[in-house]
Amino acid sequence: MPAPSKTIKPFWPPFAAGLALGFVLLLTFVLTGHGLGATGATTRFTAWLGMTVAPSATQANSYLGQMVENGNPLFSWITWQVIGVGIGAFAAAYFSGHLRLQFDGSKRIGTPARFAAALFGGLAAGFGARISAGCTSGLGLSGAATLSIAAFVFLGTFFAAGLIFSRLFRGV
Amino acid sequence: MFPLNDGGVISGLVCGILFGFVLERAGFGSPCKLTAQFRFNDWSVFKVMFTAITVSAVGLYLLRLTGLMAADSVFVPTSLLMAAAIGGALVGAGFAIGGYCPGTSIVGLFSGRLDALVFIVGLLLGTVVFAGLYGPTVEAIMAMAEVETGDTLVDAYEFSEPVVLACILVALAGVFALGSWFERRSAEGPVSAEQAVNGAPGEQQA
Known part of the structure; x- marks a missing residue:
């Protein structure tokens, strides 16, 4: 793996970043028929945690229960997408000198x-x-x-x- | 022809990696930069979001116009306006207090911010609280104020789509003009990458 960038690269100008984000969103619609997300994955992760810690209470819950009916709630497109967000964000921060461990x-x-x-x-x-x-x-x-x-x-x-x-x- | 309706691992990873990369390079892993929108000295959040919405809304329109994408073939959220209003207010409050929204907290964590991990733990707790309260009362509130005639501005109110898109373009130009004016007027201006990496400064340095 190449060394992380030592110089702190500037953020993309908002218009350029917005264009890029717009095309990523459009690509997502073209590939999948829906857009990008985040809490779909955190909700599924909550349901998975629930099944690990308190399976009967999770299955009985009227909201999380419907999510765990068909096996592992994490097996879903949105889970992979959020893992991707982590990878993409890490790569961007690593190669731009933005990576710093801190309690911001x-x-x-x-x-x-x-x-x-x-x-x-x-x-x-x-x-x-x-x-x-x-x-x-x-x-x-x-x-x-x-x-x-x-x-x-x-x-x-x-x-x-x-x-x-x-x-x-x-x-x- | 499109969409491909590809719900696979590769499509998820590719879309996510690009999404995360762009959000980080826009500066959206930094809670200091994100919340500067509400202090009016950095309008990146509005500018980036409005540009992205415009690009993809126009893109979807053109794909349908050229026949590359069928009508009604992409997911549109149901127009449950009470749920949208309450949820929007709570996510906005959480953003102002916690410094992130759900997606940007992932970006914050993977650029090294442990406060973002605390925010994500909060997200999970919020989901547990919601699941605990979920029942007929919550469902009834979430079902309020549904627009019966449709889910999009075009379907529900019979606005012409080119007119709606033109309005969005005008709003986009307005956001850039107004935002840049506020940024020039403010003492601090937009949060730079150096400032963001160094973290939100103490009051005496601010």
Whole structure:
């Protein structure tokens, strides 16, 4: 494996990054008939963890139970896609000098506060994405590309809530 | 002809690798850069998302227009507007508080950020809480405000698709104009790769 980049390469300009992301999303639609996502995989991972830790409670649960009926919930396209996101992000960070082990946000608000903010933020996002059956990628981005009404509503309340809560809390 | 409806391992890995690569190079592994959108000094999130939505919406339209893709052949989320509104607000709140959305937390983790791992643990906990509360009441709330006439702006309201796409193009130009104006006016400006790699600075350095 070649050495990681020592110089920190600049981020792509937003328009170039947006074009690239648009073509990746279009390729995904052409290949699979649906868009990109994230929480589909974390939900399946939760169901898998549930089967490992508490199988009977997971099977009895009306939400996770339907996911584990047909064998291992991880055997799904979205699982491979999210593994791919990790590989792609690692490669990009490695070859751009962006890879650094850190607890980002600690310098600003301290590690305990940053830990709590990341955990609570993740909890709110994880819960919310189950209500809307999709997150910023799966519903907001991929849905908007199909001109879905739900996607534009999601993006509207996403940005409104983001604006309000970023003024109430300093999480990073 | 298209879509190929390929739900295989290779297609998942290829789409995911490209997705993760682009998100990282856009700077979206950094919670500092992501949340700067809400402080108005870095409009990368809006600019990248609007550009990507425009490219793929126009691309899907052209694929259908040229007959390469059949009508109604890609997945469109159901127009359950209450669920979308509540979910959007919670994911937006989680983004502002935690510094990531679900997809970008994966990118954060794989660029070395352990706070992103904590966010992902939070995502799993949020899923468990949802599964615990799931039942007739939650299902009833999630079924509210469905648009009965269709799921897309074109189907439900009979807007012409070229007109909708033209509106999106105008909105895209507006986002770039407004965003760049805000970025020039702000003292900090967009978060650079050096700043992002160094992590969110302490208040005295900010």
